[in-house]
Amino acid sequence: MKSNIHNRKYLLERRKELRNNATSAEATLWKHLQGNKLKGRKFRRQHSIENYIVDFYCASEKLIIELDGAVHLDFAIQNYDYERQQKLESLGFKVLRFENKDVFENLEGLLNEIKLNFKQCI
Template identity: 75%
Template sequence: MDKKIHNHKYLEQRRKELRKNLTSAEATLWTLLQKKQLKGRKFRRQHSIENYIVDFYCASEKLIIELDGAYHLDFAQQNYDYERTRILNDLGFKVLRFENKLIFENSVDVLEEISSHFKY
């Protein structure tokens, strides 16, 4: 039997808090991804995989979308993000990272980049 790696109960409250307090970039991207607006794919926000809570997740594509603000420019945070991405990749997920400003400045290109990773 496969070990459960999605939405562990101990992270449920934190996921709910994050969903209630989306950053402006997350809220903007969510308006573009929710309700299967992007080529019919269902995305979830603040979904947990193993011990990590990812910004957006598309199960049918095993695709994770992460938005990075200024906080992610910190060297220690970059190392953490790199290791986290490596672990998620090793579990079979594709992780795409976008700077917050891209969501506001060029959301069309962001959506095209995301959909370019769909299998069909």
């Protein structure tokens, strides 16, 4: 029997904490993703897959969106992000990474990039 890799109970409190303390970039992007606003796709925020909590997740597309702030410039964090992304991709997920500043400086371009990664119209 395959164990469920999504939203494991032990990460519930951490996911809630992250949702309640979203960065301004996350909050801004969420306004454009919530309620199936982007081409009818349903996104979840602070969704966990295995032991990782991802910023945004679209199940129908198996698409993960990560927003990176300045902390992700640290070499050790970059290594962790790389290994994490490799693991998620090995599970069949597509991971898109954007910098927080992209949300404020190029939101339309960012949203278009997400849409370009959708399989087909639903």
